[in-house]
Amino acid sequence: MAYPIxxxxxxxxxxxxxxxxxxxxxxxxxFGTVPVPDVSVVRGGSAAAATRRALELLGxxxxxxxxxxxxxxxxxxxxxTRVGLGADTNPEVVKEVITMCxxxxxxxxxxxxxxxxxxxxxYQSSGIEAAAKSAGAEVEFxxxxxxxxxxxxxxxxxxxxxVYRDALPGNRDKIINIPVLKHHSLPKTKSGKPGISLGxxxxxGIMGGNRGQIHNGFEENIVDFCTVIRADLTIxxxxxxxxxxxxxxxxxxxxxxxxxxxxxxxxxxxxxxxxKTFGYEPDDLIYLSEANRRGLGHIDLSRVVTVEERLS
Amino acid sequence: xxxxQRWKNLRIGSQVFFLVVFFVLLxxxxxxxxxxxxxxxxxxxxxxxxxxxxxxxRVVLLSFALSLIIIVLTLxxxxxxxxxxxxxxxxxxxxxxxxxxxxxxxRIRTRWWKYVVLIGLMVAAIxxxxxxxxxxxxxxxDRTATGVILPWFWFLIKELFATTFNIPVIQxxxxxxxxxxxxxxxxxxxxLFLHSMSILLFFVGILALEKxxxxxWCRSLCPLGALLGVFGHRAPFQRTVKSDCNECAxxxxxxxxxxxxxxxxxxNRADCILCLNxxxxxxxxxxxxxxxxxxxxxxxxxxxxxxxxxxxxxxxxVVPLIKTTRTTNQxxxxxxxxxxxxxxxxxxxxxxxxxECVQVCSSTGGCLQPSLxxxxxxxxxxxxxxxxxxxxxxxxxxxxKVCPSGAIHKITLEDKQSRKMxxxxxxxNRCIPYDRMEDCLVCEEHCPTPEKAILxxxxxxxxxxxxxxxxxxxxVRLDRCIGCGICEYICPLPGESGVYCTRENEERWGQKTxxxxxx
Numbered sequence: 001m002a003y004p005i006x007x008x009x010x011x012x013x014x015x016x017x018x019x020x021x022x023x024x025x026x027x028x029x030x031f032g033t034v035p036v037p038d039v040s041v042v043r044g045g046s047a048a049a050a051t052r053r054a055l056e057l058l059g060x061x062x063x064x065x066x067x068x069x070x071x072x073x074x075x076x077x078x079x080x081t082r083v084g085l086g087a088d089t090n091p092e093v094v095k096e097v098i099t100m101c102x103x104x105x106x107x108x109x110x111x112x113x114x115x116x117x118x119x120x121x122x123y124q125s126s127g128i129e130a131a132a133k134s135a136g137a138e139v140e141f142x143x144x145x146x147x148x149x150x151x152x153x154x155x156x157x158x159x160x161x162x163v164y165r166d167a168l169p170g171n172r173d174k175i176i177n178i179p180v181l182k183h184h185s186l187p188k189t190k191s192g193k194p195g196i197s198l199g200x201x202x203x204x205g206i207m208g209g210n211r212g213q214i215h216n217g218f219e220e221n222i223v224d225f226c227t228v229i230r231a232d233l234t235i236x237x238x239x240x241x242x243x244x245x246x247x248x249x250x251x252x253x254x255x256x257x258x259x260x261x262x263x264x265x266x267x268x269x270x271x272x273x274x275x276k277t278f279g280y281e282p283d284d285l286i287y288l289s290e291a292n293r294r295g296l297g298h299i300d301l302s303r304v305v306t307v308e309e310r311l312s
Numbered sequence: 313x314x315x316x317q318r319w320k321n322l323r324i325g326s327q328v329f330f331l332v333v334f335f336v337l338l339x340x341x342x343x344x345x346x347x348x349x350x351x352x353x354x355x356x357x358x359x360x361x362x363x364x365x366x367x368x369x370r371v372v373l374l375s376f377a378l379s380l381i382i383i384v385l386t387l388x389x390x391x392x393x394x395x396x397x398x399x400x401x402x403x404x405x406x407x408x409x410x411x412x413x414x415x416x417x418x419r420i421r422t423r424w425w426k427y428v429v430l431i432g433l434m435v436a437a438i439x440x441x442x443x444x445x446x447x448x449x450x451x452x453x454d455r456t457a458t459g460v461i462l463p464w465f466w467f468l469i470k471e472l473f474a475t476t477f478n479i480p481v482i483q484x485x486x487x488x489x490x491x492x493x494x495x496x497x498x499x500x501x502x503x504l505f506l507h508s509m510s511i512l513l514f515f516v517g518i519l520a521l522e523k524x525x526x527x528x529w530c531r532s533l534c535p536l537g538a539l540l541g542v543f544g545h546r547a548p549f550q551r552t553v554k555s556d557c558n559e560c561a562x563x564x565x566x567x568x569x570x571x572x573x574x575x576x577x578x579x580n581r582a583d584c585i586l587c588l589n590x591x592x593x594x595x596x597x598x599x600x601x602x603x604x605x606x607x608x609x610x611x612x613x614x615x616x617x618x619x620x621x622x623x624x625x626x627x628x629x630v631v632p633l634i635k636t637t638r639t640t641n642q643x644x645x646x647x648x649x650x651x652x653x654x655x656x657x658x659x660x661x662x663x664x665x666x667x668e669c670v671q672v673c674s675s676t677g678g679c680l681q682p683s684l685x686x687x688x689x690x691x692x693x694x695x696x697x698x699x700x701x702x703x704x705x706x707x708x709x710x711x712x713k714v715c716p717s718g719a720i721h722k723i724t725l726e727d728k729q730s731r732k733m734x735x736x737x738x739x740x741n742r743c744i745p746y747d748r749m750e751d752c753l754v755c756e757e758h759c760p761t762p763e764k765a766i767l768x769x770x771x772x773x774x775x776x777x778x779x780x781x782x783x784x785x786x787x788v789r790l791d792r793c794i795g796c797g798i799c800e801y802i803c804p805l806p807g808e809s810g811v812y813c814t815r816e817n818e819e820r821w822g823q824k825t826x827x828x829x830x831x
Binding site: 080081116117118119120121124125140141143145146184185186188192210211212213215216217218245247248249250251254 | 343474487495677708754757758759761762802803804
């Protein structure tokens with residue numbers, strides 16, 4: 001008999017091993033079909049190409065946006081500064097994201113931000129209004145009479161806060177957060193190094209009220225906020241990175257061109273990659289550790305499945 | 313008669329047209345500032361402003377060169393400006409109809425007052441004081457429109473929409489209607505002014521005088537009317553009466569300017585504003601308006617020598633009266649002037665309180681406010697920056713672009729971004745990190761200078777609850793701070809801010825600060 005002989009016991013053990021392995025590791029990794037990483041990091045290339053590639057590596061935009069969806073694209077439009085100074089999100093990234101949303105079948109894409117300087121100035125000089133409109137999105141100024149008070153039942157410090165109505169679940173299907181990686185003195189670090197602004201901080205753009213009060217106890221407040229309002233996809237713009245004098249900046253000397261796009265659905269993992277890109281250890285940022293501790297995502301990058309790629 | 317009815321319709325059309333243009337131009341004074349016509353067109357057409365400001369500031373102000381058009385028009389047609397163009401005059405006509413006030417064309421005993429006002433202003437201008445900010449009719453309407461009428465109107469519109477935003481079924485279509493207009497036609501943020509009531513009261517007072525008789529202001533108080541009367545009292549185009557007049561007195565009774573002499577034949581061309589009402593009301597059709605040889609004008613100015621001298625003395629007397637009122641240092645130190653403003657005395661001498669700068673500022677940073685007595689009676693309604701109500705946008709120099717009189721010098725954006733309006737101070741009793749020993753840094757976050765003017769010290773601190781923590785304590789770097797006030801505006805404390813701006817270190821146009829700083 002040329003057949004290999006397996007006993008009944010060997011068969012049962014082997015089958016059980018495969019079954020347990022499948023459950024533990026996930027079928028994709030075991031059988032090598034369509035691996036969808038948690039985070040993709042694309043370096044080099046144009047901002048638009050890098051953004052597109054980052055989404056392709058994550059399985060494409062239709063992995064996140066379904067046909068007929070109403071999508072909120074939330075870039076950072078906080079400041080009345082020129083394109084390239086790293087205070088606002090790169091308009092090319094915003095435009096590419098909107099284009100991909102429509103390719104995935106989105107019915108409507110809305111773009112807005114609660115700005116720090118005068119809204120029209122910010123929308124215009126950031127280049128985002130023009131870019132988003134050219135891609136077919138609706139660009140709106142947020143209206144002070146359209147905020148709803150939202151409760152945060154698991155909030156440690158933040159119990160209730162006004163949030164922009166259009167960004168609330170029920171009024172939209174998906175929310176795509178596009179922060180710009182930059183220096184910001186507010187988020188505390190364990191090491192005492194200057195803080196960094198990323199996806200969590202960018203969520204403040206859909207808050208209303210006296211937002212300055214969020215600053216006292218920022219680390220707890222922002223995590224409390226994201227226990228209820230979470231982005232479905234976060235895309236970090238690390239193309240022009242403001243190293244000093246953030247979050248507003250204004251000097252080209254403070255900007256470093258890193259030409260990097262980081263994308264993923266795990267808000268904590270994406271921010272952690274952003275922090276790493278800035279040159280810090282992820283758990284140095286206190287709000288990230290806090291978010292990780294409360295189960296909003298994964299801070300340990302060794303356990304986050306990441307695909308990195310460099311475009312030429 | 314029918315002939316003049318057509319002309320009267322044309323006159324009313326002209327009045328409505330210029331009133332609308334006035335408001336459209338004023339509304340156009342907003343970010344991003346554009347449009348083919350200067351928004352201060354009416355002020356530039358005002359010869360009273362041009363002449364008296366030039367005298368008071370000892371400079372020929374060419375920005376008022378357009379007012380020559382009005383002077384030439386007046387030399388030919390008399391005070392046609394007052395009857396056909398002046399938006400304040402039109403406002404009175406509308407108010408008169410609503411209030412049913414009567415012409416009382418025979419009440420003429422107070423009409424010389426306006427020459428006293430003009431002479432007083434002239435004498436004061438020679439002594440380098442301009443009182444135009446109180447008396448000029450176009451400035452008056454500009455100020456009332458900016459400070460009261462437009463904010464009132466926008467509030468009404470915005471509130472109506474805001475109500476619909478909370479009604480489930482119609483909220484989305486209502487917002488869809490509203491949002492394309494927001495920031496384009498409807499201001500994004502509601503203009504709010506601390507002292508708008510004082511502006512309104514002044515305006516209501518003048519309107520109330522209309523109850524005495526029509527066009528009271530124009531007949532008896534308006535210095536621009538007086539000046540145009542001087543230019544136009546021998547105008548060739550005039551009212552003439554044919555010999556078939558039966559002296560029914562209707563024209564004289566119904567003259568809203570009281571310009572018809574009691575012989576019904578002669579007209580006071582220093583007062584006639586060519587409204588044409590007399591030609592229409594005349595049952596005999598004997599009144600017409602035409603170019604005619606110069607007729608004798610009845611005592612056009614009603615000014616005796618005693619009144620001349622009295623007016624001049626009043627002009628001299630009022631200047632020290634106003635100039636010797638001052639406010640406390642504390643109030644005026646919190647009253648920052650717009651960037652590019654002339655040194656204070658020159659500034660007050662040039663600023664006519666038209667509120668063009670306030671209007672344009674309300675569409676962007678929103679810090680400029682008409683003051684009341686913060687800078688003295690002398691500075692009433694002059695623009696001051698209230699940094700708790702708004703702040704000076706780092707990328708904006710629009711106020712300097714709209715100033716019609718040059719009280720705010722036209723400065724470039726680069727100049728503005730390094731020119732100090734004042735400086736920021738931390739109130740360490742109120743500022744959150746000093747008071748609660750908690751991080752805050754909203755001011756540092758917003759500080760717009762490329763290298764931050766607000767920095768912070770990290771110090772290990774014992775908190776009220778006994779724990780030890782690193783706290784970021786903010787401070788100001790004087791050499792970088794331009795006093796834009798965004799820190800004061802954005803401070804999350806309720807009421808008084810934990811950081812505030814004063815005029816210390818300010819750099820007015822043509823004047824650099826001498827204060828040396830070390831940091």
